[in-house]
Amino acid sequence: MHRWTDLSQVPTGFGPSVVTLGNFDGVHRGHRSVLTRMVADARAVGAQAVAVTFSPHPAQVHHPDTAPPLLTGVDDRLALLERTGLDAVLLLHYTLDFARQTPEEFVSRYLVDALGARTVVVGRDVRFGWGNAGDLTTMTKLGERYGFTVEVIEDLAAEQEPSDLRGNTPQDERLRHVADPLHRRWSSTWVRELLIEGRVTAAATVLGRPHRVRGVVVHGDARGRELGFPTANLGPEVAGMVPADGVYAGWLRRLAPPAGGGAVADPADVVLPAAISIGTNPTFDGVTQRIEAYALDRTDLDLYGEEVAFEFVAHLRPTLRFDSVDELVVQMREDVDRARDLLADAGGPPTDW
Incomplete structure (x- = not known):
């Protein structure tokens, strides 16, 4: 093209x-x-x-x-x-x-x-x-x-209500009141509304693929590494709409090696299952939103300076403040287990994002 x-x-x-x-x-x-x-x-x-x-x-x-x-x-x-x-x-x-x-x-x-x-x-x-x-x-x-x-x-609309746009929570009912998915046209506005709610699975239905954000990995506070879950933190220049704060299951996709050079990633390490966190780290009294991802079961990756994408598959939970670091670690382990199961059920990452 x-x-x-x-x-x-x-x-x-x-x-x-x-x-x-x-x-x-x-x-x-x-x-x-x-x-x-x-x-x-x-x-x-x-x-x-x-x-x-x-x-x-x-x-x-x-x-x-x-x-x-x-x-x-x-x-x-x-x-x-x-x-x-x-x-x-x-x-x-x-x-x-x-x-x-x-x-x-x-x-x-x-x-x-x-x-x-x-x-x-x-x-x-x-x-x-x-x-x-x-x-x-x-x-x-x-x-x-x-x-x-x-x-x-003419505008194109969903022929039938996609299964992952159904639900019985208050937010599901609120969205149905705004526009019935049976008759609503596929639109960028609809995707934005879903991402604001953190409904990344439904957003993927409208998009036809997982939603992604991309940016360059920068140094963070290193708290994840200290807790046993080293994360890749995106820098301030992020391309793509950031979903609601929360924890998500998704994919970490390596797009390019560091700007200063370096070897291209091993093909087996290009797309990795991940738990993605968006929020201010309230347990540590954070005030700045962070977008970071832990590649499941990987503590050997050095991604600093690489351009990567985070692709969102499912919402796991909202951002929470924990009374202790120990409680946070227990929850992080549960998040990782749920993410692993959900991504396994998804059948692997999309080959043609």
Whole structure:
């Protein structure tokens, strides 16, 4: 898949193409269904399948104080888009200057002149151009003017209530009151709501894979090592939305060796079962949120400086304050045992995250 960040990188005369545009945050099941169908349609007519997306998210530029957290960082978003079979992604740097283009300027410059669009695939609620002045009617009229057709993709919803979105707890009932999963469309907003609740198994159902965060391993307080559970602590720059504080079963995936060099990890040690903790370590009166993972039964790993991902499979318990370190250690042993059983039942990590 070609990855372009500027029009100068698009080959002259590129096209014809089938183009869609969007933020594709999380590249969830709804996104993938649309994109894979678009790719098939492009193949059938001998066209290139292209997605136009943006970084940062427009909401982060226009409303930075209220913009929602992003489910995935740019690297993961591009990797997930590539797996849909797209021929190219044009990742545009979104700024206020960029946003000042009229709808026609955007369409003519990017979709027509650069990408040779013959079909533009959009949702019914598409908005583009300065002040979001462009909508579906605008896109259709521009298509008539510039010689492309517009295909409207309707929202995709769960055909039946996924088993892991059912439950009888108050939070389950609250979420069902907000939106019945029987009729709710797959969406990034839905995933965010589930992650805020710590419901990572349900979030994985909407995403079609475990949710992940990624970052570089840094030195922590070394308390885990002192207690017999050495953890990999993520630094402050974390890509991906962090779920609610708590303890989770999941996978620790090694993405790259330390920046300063070093050997690539042994293939057997690339994806490791883990217990993941998010919280402030209240037993030790901590105040800063930590995101850390203990690779089950491993005390020999040196991950400092490596880029890793934590992939969330199941919520084990909320963050708790214990009256003593001994009580904490007993609970940590129970967490590890539960994580081991849950991950064994999961049948191993996803081979194609």
